[in-house]
Amino acid sequence: MNFLQLGMLLALPLAAVPVIIHLIHQQRHRTVKWAAMMFLMDAKRMNHGIDQLRQILILAMRVLALLFLIFAVSRPLVSGWLGLAMGGAADTTLILLDRSASMEETDVASGLSKRETAVRRVADALEKGVRSERIVLIDSALLQPVEIQQPSDLANLPQTGPTATRANIPGLLQAAMDYAVAQKLGNAEIWLCSDLRTGDWQPDSGAWESLRASARELPNLRWRLLTFPDGSPDNLGVQVEAVRRRELPGNSGAELLLDLEVRRQGQGPATLPFGLVVNGVRTVSEIPLEGDRQKIRGVSVAVGRESSEGWGMVELPSDRNAMDDRAFFVFAPEAARRSVVVAESEKIAAPLLAALRARVEPGAAYESDFVALSKVAQVDWDAAMLVVWQAALPAADSLEAKHLNQFVQSGRTVLFFPPDGPDANRLFGISWEDWKTAAREEQQVAWWRTDAEILANTGDGKALPLGELKVKRFRAVSGDGLILARSADGAALVMRGDVARGSALFCGLSPDPGATSLAADGVAFFVLLHRALAKGVSAGARAQQWEAGPDALGDGTWERLGSAGEALGAERGLQAGAYRSGERFRALNRPAGEGDPERLDSAELATLLAGFDYRVIEGRAGEGGALANEIWRSLVILMGLALLAEAILCLPPAPDPAKRRFESAA
Amino acid sequence: MAEPSPSSSHDFLDPEILGRLSTIPLDARRGMIGSVSGRHRSPVKGSSLEFAQYRKYVPGDDLRRMDWRAWGRSDRYYIKEFEADTNLRLCLVVDTSGSMNYQAGAIVKLDYARRLAGTLAFLAARQGDAVGLYCAAEGFQKEIPPKRGGAHLKVVLDEMAGMKASGTTGLVAALHEAAEKIKSRALVVIISDLFVEPETLNEAFQHLRFRKHDVAVFHLLEEREIKFDFDRPTRFVDLEGNAALVVDPSLAGRRYRDAMRRYLDEVAVIVRDAAVDYHQVVVEEKYDEVLARFLLGRHTGLKTRR
Structure with a gap:
């Protein structure tokens, strides 16, 4: 008080x-x-x-x-809540701002978004009442602490501006705690402004346990949650899932085929008018809408035969959240989808090569080469979009390990299969265990992740037939990665190690017919390889669709297409848009999960924040009430x-x- | 016997009031057994002019009291009996406990009691009755047995003039003691605030009644003691000790009045059961009016009974 x-x-x-x-x-x-x-x-x-x-x-x-x-x-x-005020003045006030795209939901009357409302209210509170010696802002996009001189400066800072990113709330809390520990804060008040989107809060994340433990060790931190749990019942959002350019027969030119996903909250119109901008030329079309989440495949836009590259944008009518009304895309001629198979023998490499050379998308060239382990030095790392490694892991300090690391860092994928012989090396924090003979061949793959990642269900919702595989022997995977499949006895069969934008996938099921029926049964094997390849292609292609984020434009000098404005410094890459750097095009959009309207309820919040000394103030976008009142x-x-x-x-x-x-x- | 007259030291006696009240005789409500002839009825037959009854002659009866006319008419011997008139023994029991020091307006309760007792003593002596005085505090402080005569009256009045109220009340014990000490029937007049437990008071009255005494009570109260109309918190100091209580009348007044009402109701029942001539006296009243009411009540009651 x-x-x-x-x-x-x-x-x-x-x-x-x-x-x-x-x-x-x-x-x-x-x-x-x-x-x-x-x-x-x-x-x-x-x-x-x-x-x-x-x-x-x-x-x-x-x-x-x-x-x-x-x-x-x-x-x-x-x-605003009397109990809040009883804690006394804090030495330091930390403002944790959720700058995710969903925070741009705007109150029609006031024209203020949730983010702007949060910033205003907190600034007002700091200005009028809850004064402290030091004010520090940490935003969800950059996770960097910034000291603020005056509360009134908050609204003008680039760090409080809108972004098309997704918030990592556990990461935000961890950043705040790290700051508190580093600065040895004795008495701090932490204001967390968020709309409680489940996708941002990541309640399944393993980080929460350590956060709760840290919170118990930092009892002097008082957490204030300024939440905006109300939804936008009539909001529509669009995303571009894929873009393909196709030459039309004869001289009738070419067309772009767009796969779109439209989400709406609540009831809306039966048909949706939308605008399509390709290289600055706008056309208007209409699509029928059914349900609250609709995938629309192959929306066609005619382009000239000479327009082999460029950028575009899908626009929905303006509604309460402008951030999800636009989705950008870029297109350019595709290079060959080249993959490299490094295997112990040609016999094992054969099914891999066969699957990777199969044409999945018409018009695309699929090339795959076998490279024996002894000739790894000959691999063209720049041209390859996928590396399949069926051999012993290279030593961590070896040249091969360095190449693999750089390959994954660039956003492409390496798919590891187990070597036949012993292998004690460790790469990307993951290693192979010894071969293990399965107790029974059937249903050895007992569980796998079906909602996301490389083993996710197919587009029509059907699960991959991993359970039908016959497994005689396998090598379990151990390490710090994300487990994607488990055997009947609970051992990790498929694991993903995270390295920057790319991924290192370890599959303990060998394509060797003597070990599993993975290659023989084909379906899961084929999907696994081509999903890994597609991921590599998206990273290595000239035209890339990326999620907005602080690292999205970090690897070159990028020019924004279709707009003169360009964000500065650290804010680069946080806005949705189409960008060009030399021959490369990159479309930045909000992450797919940002469209998910699911929010944490108070019980879930209490579970997540058990051990935190926190209070919740519920707000609404545009709400003018000050957090500090006389x-x-x-x-x-x-x-x-x-x-x-x-x-x-x-x-x-x-x-x-x-x-x-x-x-x-x- | 010389006619008694108040002296200058007995300023609690007002000659004018004495003169006015002396026209009303002090009567006993029941027969008295006195030592000399007087103006009061006796339970034994005597030689007054008032015919009482006939009874058959038995040998040994005084022949002078034989009704010869009755013998002439009926040829039977009858003795003619007359009422005996005797004197009254007035025993004044005055409560001299500390509570009698309560001052109501201009007068202290003890002074009021002194005036009542002195006037009664004077009136009784004037009509030839014996007067005694008992000062009751913690036991009898003073005890003057009833006697006749102007000299004795002076002793009694002198003693009254010197009465002082102090100590805790011993009225009940004093009444029991008086019941035992006063041998023959007497008029016992109690002048007190009666601030004792009603049960114990009942026993004392019944004791006096058992001894065939005619008991009269002047219950001295002050209007404020009854109404308790204080308007602000007050510190009350006990007159029979030094205990003090701070009381907010707005909070405790109702309960005080309830307790007082219950007490007065109980006293009313007790005096009725013990046939006590009870007079509740609010000391703001003039004492001569109280005494006139007392004397007239007894006189007219006696005539009615006759």
Whole structure:
């Protein structure tokens, strides 16, 4: 709690005046010599408890009335929720701002987004009431602490601007805790502003456990959650999932085929008009809408035969969140989808090569080469989009390991299959265990991740037939990666190691027919390889569709297409748009999960933040109420109530019939 | 016997009031057994002018009291009996406990009691009755057995003039003691605030009643003691000790009045059961009016009974 007239609090001892007057008054009672003490003592004895309680209550009411008056005159400021204010002033205030695209949901009346509202309210609170010596901002996009001089600066900082990114709330909290530990903060208040989107909060993340443990070790941190849990019932969002350019027969030119996903919250129109901009030329079309999440395949846009490369944008009618009304795409002639298979023998490499050379998308060239382990030096690392490695892992300090590392860092994929012989090396934090003979061949793959990643269900929702594989022997995978499949005895069969944008996939099921039926059954094998290849292609292609993020434009000098504006410095890559750097095109869009309207409820929040000293203030976009309010009016009302209660307690009792009787008798 | 007259040291006696009240005789409600002839009825037959009854002659009866006319008419011997008139023994029991020091307005309760007792003593002596005085506090402070005569009256009045109220009340014990000490029937007049437990008071009255005494009570109260009309918190100091209580009348007044009402109701039942001539006296009243009411009540009651 803060006070605008702090000096008035010096008058607080005046609240004791009623007690002092009472004590003096007790000493100044008129003294009467009395004969009928026996009745007086009876009356006093019977009335003792009630009398004392009443006296105490009267005194308490008088003291309270004075206290309320003094507090009212000192003009206290409290946060929107009175309990928040009871914590006292903090040495440092950390502002953790969720800058995800979903925070751009805007109140129609005020024109303010949730992010802008949060920034304003927090700035207002810091300006008026919850002052502290140091104010630090950490935003979800950059996760870098920035010290703020004045609360009024908050609204003008680039770090509080809109982004098309997805927030990593566990990472944001970790950044705040790291800062608190590094700066040895004794008494800090942390304001976290977020719309509680499940995709941003990642409740399944393993980071929460360590966050809770850290929170228990940092009891001086007081967490204030300014949340915006209300949704936008009529909001529409669009994303471009894939772009293909196809030459039309004859001289009729070419067309772009777009795979779109449209999400809407609640009921909306049956048909949706949308605009398509390709290389600056805008066309308007209409699509029928069914359900709240609709995938539209092969939306065709005619382009000239000479337009082999360029950029485009899908535009929805403006609604409450402008950030999800646009989706950018880029296109360019595709290079051959080249893959390299490094294997111990040609026999094992054969099914791999066959699958990787199969044409999946018409018009695309698929090339795959076998390279023996002894000739790894001949691999053209720049041309390859996928490397399949069926051999012993190279030593961590070897040249091969360095090449593989750079390959994955560039965003492409390496798919590792188990070597036949022993292998004690470790790469990307993952290693092979020894071969293990399966207890039974059927249903050895007991669980795999079906919602995302490389083993996810197919587009029509069907699971990959991994359970039908016959497995005679396998090599379990151990390490720090994300487990994507498990065997019947719980061992990790498929694991992904994260390295920057790319991924290193370890599959413990060998394509060797003597070990598994992976190659023979084909379906899962084919999907596995081509999904890995597609990921590599998207990373290595000239035209790339990326999620917006701080590293999205970090590898070159990028020029924004179709717009003169360009973000500066660290803010590069945080905005959706189409960019060009030499021959390369890159479209940045908000992450797919940002369209998911699911939010944490209070129970889930309480579970996640168990051990945190936190309070929640719910807000709404555009809401103008300050987080810090003057409450002198409430105090005056309370003073009035205390005086009223005192007056009621002081009221004389109802007329005494015994007294009337004596009077009439007299 | 010389006519008694108040002296200058007995300023609690007002000659004018004495003169006015002396026209009303002090009567006993029941027969008295006195030592000399007087104006009060006796339970034994005597030689007054008032015919009582006839009874058959038995040998040994005084022949002078034989009704010869009755013998002439009926040829039977009858003895004619007359009422015996005797004197009254007035025993004044004055409560001199500390509570009698209570001052109501201009007058202290003890002074009021002194005036009542002195006037009664004077009136009784004037009509030839014996007067005694018992000052009751913690036991009898003073004890003057009833006697006749102007000299004795002076002793009694002197003692009254010197009465001082102090100590805790011993009224009940004093009444029991008086019941035992006063041998023959007497008019026992108790002047007190009666601030004792009603049960114990009942026992004392019943004891006096058992001894065939005619008991009269002047219950001295003050209007404020009944109404308890204080308007602000007050510190009350006990007159029979030094205990003090700070009481807010707005909180305790109702319960005080309830307790007082219950007490007075109980006293009313007790005096009725013990046939006590009870007079509740609010000391703001003039004492001569109280005494006139007392004397007239007894006189007219006696005539009615006759």
